[in-house]
Amino acid sequence: MTEHITYPAPRVLPDRFERTSPITFMFWLVVIGFFAWSVNNIGVSLTDLWGGIPQMTRLVGEMLPPSTVRLEAVGWSLLETFQMAFVGTVVGVLLSVPIAIMATPHLSPHPLVYHAARNLVAFFRTVPDLVWALLFVVSVGLGPFAGTLAIVIDKIGFCGRFFAEAMEEVDRGPQEALSAMGASRLSLIMCAVLPAAMPSFINTSLFSLEKATRSSVVLGLVGAGGIGIELKVAMDLFNYDEAATIILAIFALVVLVERLSAVLRKKVL
Numbered sequence: 627m628t629e630h631i632t633y634p635a636p637r638v639l640p641d642r643f644e645r646t647s648p649i650t651f652m653f654w655l656v657v658i659g660f661f662a663w664s665v666n667n668i669g670v671s672l673t674d675l676w677g678g679i680p681q682m683t684r685l686v687g688e689m690l691p692p693s694t695v696r697l698e699a700v701g702w703s704l705l706e707t708f709q710m711a712f713v714g715t716v717v718g719v720l721l722s723v724p725i726a727i728m729a730t731p732h733l734s735p736h737p738l739v740y741h742a743a744r745n746l747v748a749f750f751r752t753v754p755d756l757v758w759a760l761l762f763v764v765s766v767g768l769g770p771f772a773g774t775l776a777i778v779i780d781k782i783g784f785c786g787r788f789f790a791e792a793m794e795e796v797d798r799g800p801q802e803a804l805s806a807m808g809a810s811r812l813s814l815i816m817c818a819v820l821p822a823a824m825p826s827f828i829n830t831s832l833f834s835l836e837k838a839t840r841s842s843v844v845l846g847l848v849g850a851g852g853i854g855i856e857l858k859v860a861m862d863l864f865n866y867d868e869a870a871t872i873i874l875a876i877f878a879l880v881v882l883v884e885r886l887s888a889v890l891r892k893k894v895l
Contacts, residue, residue, distance in 0.1 A: 718781025770851025
């Protein structure tokens with residue numbers, strides 16, 4: 627009877643990093659060198675950070691306990707902040723859809739229209755919403771209307787890009803079938819493109835509302851309405867306990883919007 631001898635399986639060596647080329651190695655050296663130069667140029671100092679801990683501790687001590695003197699005013703400002711975010715997001719999303727259609731290569735009526743729409747979306751996305759708020763404050767005056775307009779422009783830049791990408795990625799089969807049947811461009815968009823891209827549209831819109839809620843707080847710092855101006859005034863007057871109340875209110879609003887957005891995302895998608 628023949629005895630079978632079993633040999634241990636050959637050991638598989640763990641994956642290793644591939645050997646980099648001289649050009650890649652020089653590239654990473656440049657990146658690391660630029661990072662080190664940037665750290666030195668912006669004045670990063672662990673000594674200053676360590677020395678600032680007592681000041682931060684003192685500030686936190688003055689914030690506690692949070693003040694309840696102006697709760698009603700803070701509540702109304704918080705509501706105004708959410709209204710800015712909500713209206714700005716809804717209007718921005720609605721305006722983003724036709725712009726995104728023109729920025730989609732196979733849906734745009736002409737190459738010039740396509741490039742113009744792409745450049746417009748890129749321009750709106752590149753300029754920060756705080757800069758738009760400053761421009762609108764000068765144009766329409768102080769208040770939440772300026773902040774809402776800034777959010778609208780920011781959402782067009784944000785949603786326009788992702789809406790266009792979503793429409794580019796949808797299955798072309800139904801579109802080709804409708805085109806073969808002689809359907810118009812509008813029918814193709816309404817019956818094949820938008821329904822297929824709608825889940826991505828909803829997801830992007832809900833995320834935009836979360837982002838707008840956080841942004842609207844900062845816009846108030848330049849006079850564009852909302853609770854940001856309340857926070858700025860409290861800090862300028864050294865009312866740190868009142869500032870703590872405002873910060874906690876902002877935190878509660880952002881968490882609430884994120885939770886509601888997550889629930890809606892699960893139910894709709």
